[in-house]
Amino acid sequence: MSEPSTGPTPSGPDKSADGDMADGDVTDGDMAYGDTAYGDESARSLDRRDPLAALRERFVLDPGTVYLDGNSLGALPGSVPARVADVVEREWGRLRIRSWTESGWWDAPERVGELVAPLLGAAPGQVVVADSTSVNLFKATVGAVRIAQAGETGVPGAAPQRTELLVDQATFPTDGYIAASAARLTGCTLRPVPAADVPSAVGPRTAAVLLNHVDYRTGELHDLPALTAAVRAAGAVSVWDVCHSAGALPLGLDAHGVDLAVGCTYKYLNGGPGSPAFLYVRRGLQPRFDSPLPGWNSHAEPFAMAAAYEPAAGAGRGRVGTPDILSLSALEEALRVWEGVRVQDVRAKSLALTDFFLRRVGELVPPGAAVSLTSLTPREHARRGSQVALLCDPADEAERVMKELAAHGVIGDFRYPGVLRFGFTPLYTSFEDAERAARVLGEVTGGPR
Numbered sequence: 001m002s003e004p005s006t007g008p009t010p011s012g013p014d015k016s017a018d019g020d021m022a023d024g025d026v027t028d029g030d031m032a033y034g035d036t037a038y039g040d041e042s043a044r045s046l047d048r049r050d051p052l053a054a055l056r057e058r059f060v061l062d063p064g065t066v067y068l069d070g071n072s073l074g075a076l077p078g079s080v081p082a083r084v085a086d087v088v089e090r091e092w093g094r095l096r097i098r099s100w101t102e103s104g105w106w107d108a109p110e111r112v113g114e115l116v117a118p119l120l121g122a123a124p125g126q127v128v129v130a131d132s133t134s135v136n137l138f139k140a141t142v143g144a145v146r147i148a149q150a151g152e153t154g155v156p157g158a159a160p161q162r163t164e165l166l167v168d169q170a171t172f173p174t175d176g177y178i179a180a181s182a183a184r185l186t187g188c189t190l191r192p193v194p195a196a197d198v199p200s201a202v203g204p205r206t207a208a209v210l211l212n213h214v215d216y217r218t219g220e221l222h223d224l225p226a227l228t229a230a231v232r233a234a235g236a237v238s239v240w241d242v243c244h245s246a247g248a249l250p251l252g253l254d255a256h257g258v259d260l261a262v263g264c265t266y267k268y269l270n271g272g273p274g275s276p277a278f279l280y281v282r283r284g285l286q287p288r289f290d291s292p293l294p295g296w297n298s299h300a301e302p303f304a305m306a307a308a309y310e311p312a313a314g315a316g317r318g319r320v321g322t323p324d325i326l327s328l329s330a331l332e333e334a335l336r337v338w339e340g341v342r343v344q345d346v347r348a349k350s351l352a353l354t355d356f357f358l359r360r361v362g363e364l365v366p367p368g369a370a371v372s373l374t375s376l377t378p379r380e381h382a383r384r385g386s387q388v389a390l391l392c393d394p395a396d397e398a399e400r401v402m403k404e405l406a407a408h409g410v411i412g413d414f415r416y417p418g419v420l421r422f423g424f425t426p427l428y429t430s431f432e433d434a435e436r437a438a439r440v441l442g443e444v445t446g447g448p449r
C-alpha cells in the first residue's frame with residue numbers, strides 16, 4: 001500500500017492529537033492498546049487486553065463475517081428485538097392510545113435526545129431526536145441563516161449584509177443539495193469551499209457555514225474546534241454534520257461553542273435502518289432558533305391546537321410532527337449499550353484498530369500488487385475519523401475487490417471513484433476482524449498470501 005499523498009509523513013503514533021480533549025484525554029485508552037501503528041503485536045494479543053472487548057457480546061454478529069460497514073449501518077444490539085416486540089405487542093397492541101402518555105411516547109424525542117447528548121459532549125436540554133438527517137440539516141441550515149440575518153438584536157432582517165452560505169466542497173451530497181435550497185429560500189449565495197479554507201473564506205457577508213466533521217469518502221476528520229472558532233469570530237453561525245463522528249469520537253459540542261449540529265443514529269449509534277436523527281441547538285441560541293418546519297409538535301402547547309404558532313422553549317422546538325415510535329424505541333434500547341462506556345475509550349480503540357489495519361494492509365498489500373492501494377485516510381490521529389478509505393489503482397477494480405471481499409465474508413463498501421471503505425465500530429469490532437480483513441484484502445488484490 002502507498003502512503004496517503006496529503007499530510008506529513010508519520011514519525012510515530014501521534015500522541016498529541018487524539019481527537020478532542022474537551023471530553024477527556026484518551027491517553028489512558030491509548031496505553032491500553034500500545035503502539036498498534038508501528039509495533040508488531042498480534043491481533044489476538046491486542047484483543048486479549050482490549051478493555052472494550054466484552055461489549056461485542058451485546059451485538060448480533062455471525063462468526064463467519066467481519067462486519068466493517070458500521071459507518072453505513074451499525075450492527076443490531078441483541079436486546080433490541082425484544083424491546084421492539086414489547087412496544088408493538090403491549091404498548092401499541094394493548095395500551096393503544098394510552099401509550100402516548102403511559103409509555104412515554106410523546107416525550108420520546110427529548111428523552112432519547114438526553115441519551116445521545118453525553119455522547120456529543122452536550123449538556124441536557126439541547127438535543128432532540130426526530131426526523132431524518134436530511135430533514136434536520138434543512139431545519140438547522142435555514143435556522144442558522146435566520147439567526148445570522150437577525151443579527152445580535154434578534155430582529156429578522158437586522159443583518160441584511162449576511163447573504164452568503166458556505167458549505168464544505170467535499171460534503172456528503174444531501175448536505176450540498178439542502179444547502180442550495182436553504183440558500184435559495186433565504187436569499188443567500190451558496191459558496192462551496194474546502195473545509196480547511198473556511199478560516200480565510202468566512203467573513204462579514206457570511207451568514208452560516210455547514211461542515212461535515214468526518215468526510216464520508218476519505219474518513220478525514222476536520223478540525224471542529226478551530227473551524228467553529230473561525231466561524232464564530234466572523235460573526236457567522238456554525239452547523240456541523242456529525243453523522244460520521246457521533247459515537248466514534250468525543251465531539252465536545254458545548255466546549256467548542258458549536259451552534260447547531262445534526263447527525264445520524266444508524267451508524268456508530270446502532271439505532272437501526274432509518275432510525276431518527278438528532279438535532280443539537282446550543283442552549284444560548286434556542287430562543288432565536290426559528291425553525292423553517294414549525295409543525296405542531298414544536299408548539300409550546302401542542303394540545304391547545306391554537307391557530308397561532310408559539311414555539312416551544314428548549315430542544316423540543318426542533319420537533320415537527322408525530323414521532324416515529326417504533327424506530328425511536330429501537331434506538332433508545334440500542335443506546336443502552338453505552339451505559340458505563342466512555343467515548344474517549346471508544347476513540348482510543350478506534351485509533352488503535354485503524355492504526356493496526358493500516359499497518360497490516362501495508363504489510364499484506366505491498367506496492368506492486370496487482371491492484372495497488374493508497375490510503376485516503378490521514379495517518380495523523382487528529383485528522384482521522386473511524387473509517388479507513390483505500391483508493392484502488394486501477395480504480396475500476398474497486399467494485400470487483402469489494403465483491404470478492406464480501407464473498408470471503410468481509411463486509412465494507414465501495415464509493416466512486418474506486419474507493420474501498422472500511423468502518424471500524426469499536427463497540428463490536430475486534431483486532432482479529434481487522435487482521436482477517438487485511439489478509440483477505442491481500443489475497444483479492446494479488447498481494448502475498
Ligand SMILES: Cc1ncc(COP(=O)(O)O)c(C=O)c1O
Nearest residue numbers: 132133134135172174216241243
Ligand atoms: C455525512 C452524511 N450526511 C447525511 C446523510 C444522510 O442522512 P439521511 O439519509 O438519514 O437523511 C448521510 C448518510 O446517508 C451522511 O453520511
Ligand SMILES: Nc1c(O)cccc1C(=O)C[C@H](N)C(=O)O
Nearest residue numbers: 071072073172216217243274415
Ligand atoms: N443511509 C443509507 C441508506 O439508507 C442506504 C445505504 C447507505 C446509507 C448510508 O448511510 C450511506 C452513508 N451515509 C455513507 O457514508 O455513504
